[in-house]
């Protein structure tokens with residue numbers, strides 16, 4: 477058998493175009509040919525990261541003939557950006573402003589590309605222009621500090637002791653780690 481695991485998975489998706497295929501199905505197919513395969517699912521995820529497969533949901537992928545997305549180390553492919561917006565209901569995860577009240581929204585990398593963050597759904601979040609700029613200009617940890625200070629102020633104003641304690645603790649952790 478000249479085929480390797482990656483080729484076997486590709487061929488399986490190619491033979492089932494546009495069909496949503498689960499992790500279990502792919503893995504059991506691979507085990508027919510490679511009973512000792514160590515982690516066939518990792519190979520499938522890699523095909524997705526390379527832009528060959530489309531992610532439908534957690535553990536489910538499909539192959540669209542002719543499709544080639546940008547690899548995940550590039551900016552978000554349109555489809556992933558759309559999934560991020562949908563998951564976050566088209567609202568900034570910090571302030572809640574969004575398309576419903578006329579705010580522009582952006583897909584932000586939670587872990588930046590420069591720090592090896594990937595362009596996948598799990599590493600994306602929806603931000604309004606203001607918070608997107610804030611994060612870009614200040615970086616993640618400084619953004620977290622500013623955001624925490626703002627939340628702490630609000631919590632104190634409305635007397636929400638639990639939230640106040642939470643953000644006090646976050647600020648202490650940032651202090652402790654020198655951010």
Ligand SMILES: [Zn+2]
Nearest residue numbers: 568571604607
């Ligand atoms: Zn915002």
